[in-house]
Amino acid sequence: MSADLIDGKAFAAGLRARVASHVPAFKAATGRTPGLAVVLVGDDPASAVYVRSKGKMTREAGMESLEHRLPADARQDDLIELVDQLNADPTVDGILVQLPLPRHLDAEEVLLRIDPEKDVDGFHPVNAGRLATGLPAFVPCTPLGCVMLLEDRLGDLSGLDAVVIGRSNIVGKPMAALLTARSCTVTLAHSRTRNLPHYLRHADIVVAAVGRADFVKGEWLKPGATVIDVGINRVDGGLRGDVDFESAASVAGAITPVPGGVGPMTIACLLRNTLVAAHRRESVPLDERAI
Numbered sequence: 001m002s003a004d005l006i007d008g009k010a011f012a013a014g015l016r017a018r019v020a021s022h023v024p025a026f027k028a029a030t031g032r033t034p035g036l037a038v039v040l041v042g043d044d045p046a047s048a049v050y051v052r053s054k055g056k057m058t059r060e061a062g063m064e065s066l067e068h069r070l071p072a073d074a075r076q077d078d079l080i081e082l083v084d085q086l087n088a089d090p091t092v093d094g095i096l097v098q099l100p101l102p103r104h105l106d107a108e109e110v111l112l113r114i115d116p117e118k119d120v121d122g123f124h125p126v127n128a129g130r131l132a133t134g135l136p137a138f139v140p141c142t143p144l145g146c147v148m149l150l151e152d153r154l155g156d157l158s159g160l161d162a163v164v165i166g167r168s169n170i171v172g173k174p175m176a177a178l179l180t181a182r183s184c185t186v187t188l189a190h191s192r193t194r195n196l197p198h199y200l201r202h203a204d205i206v207v208a209a210v211g212r213a214d215f216v217k218g219e220w221l222k223p224g225a226t227v228i229d230v231g232i233n234r235v236d237g238g239l240r241g242d243v244d245f246e247s248a249a250s251v252a253g254a255i256t257p258v259p260g261g262v263g264p265m266t267i268a269c270l271l272r273n274t275l276v277a278a279h280r281r282e283s284v285p286l287d288e289r290a291i
């Protein structure tokens with residue numbers, strides 16, 4: 001292995017500490033702490049683990065975590081009513097509805113119902129549109145974390161060639177928008193892309209968000225490339241990324257491990273977005289770029 005490891009775990013711990021450091025001043029200015037409401041419907045074990053971990057880290061950052069659980073057979077109307085209540089609650093700055101929802105519920109309607117000013121997941125079309133047009137937006141947490149790791153490693157990204165693999169609304173598309181905003185030349189590859197290695201050969205930055213274990217091979221990469229592996233794939237009881245780590249690490253200049261790379265950044269960015277939402281809602285000044 002010749003690549004440097006990008007330590008997302010350590011970077012995320014630093015980000016959470018920076019978020020926490022701003023909470024006392026917010027409290028002094030407003031008399032309350034920023035509040036994040038997390039809605040969990042049903043009892044999917046993986047979702048329950050994520051929600052627990054979000055609650056714990058929210059509290060550790062000095063913010064308020066409000067957890068709302070609905071049964072697996074909850075009706076769409078119940079969920080919409082809960083979102084409406086959270087929208088109207090002045091102590092709630094961020095609302096997160098844990099996905100996936102049980103199959104009988106319409107996730108799109110629920111996400112559209114969230115007040116865009118409290119949409120700390122950045123999934124509302126208003127925030128997607130704001131990101132696409134360069135307006136201040138809530139950016140989905142995983143791609144935001146990826147761009148933070150890239151800037152920490154590479155500094156100014158301007159002019160670099162980037163390939164994003166995957167075009168989901170949660171990762172791939174906002175990732176491409178963020179890199180475009182930083183003046184990268186971006187190729188957005190997906191399941192219909194012909195000859196992916198052709199594009200990767202020229203890429204200074206590769207972000208893989210495919211959902212297939214070990215999909216990206218080291219021999220496809222440009223020597224020295226910076227590789228961000230978003231994938232979380234459960235294989236034989238262990239976790240693997242979307243990049244074949246062993247072969248990629250012998251060609252890349254730097255690479256995120258799985259686990260310990262992008263994963264920890266997602267919750268840290270959620271806390272960051274909640275802090276930002278609270279300051280914007282209360283008109284308390286905050287240097288958002290410094291967090």
Ligand code: NAD
Pocket residue numbers: 142165166167168169170171172189190191192193196209210211212230231232233242262263266
């Ligand atoms: P998704 O299933 O919504 O999208 C996958 C994308 O991969 C699609 O756009 C598809 O076009 C593309 N794709 C599929 N096969 C391809 C191929 N052969 N060549 C090129 N592109 C191909 O997935 P998602 O929600 O974007 O998640 C992607 C991965 O990232 C998953 O492993 C997921 O678990 C992981 N993830 C991790 C975090 C985190 O916090 N680290 C957060 C979200 C998602």
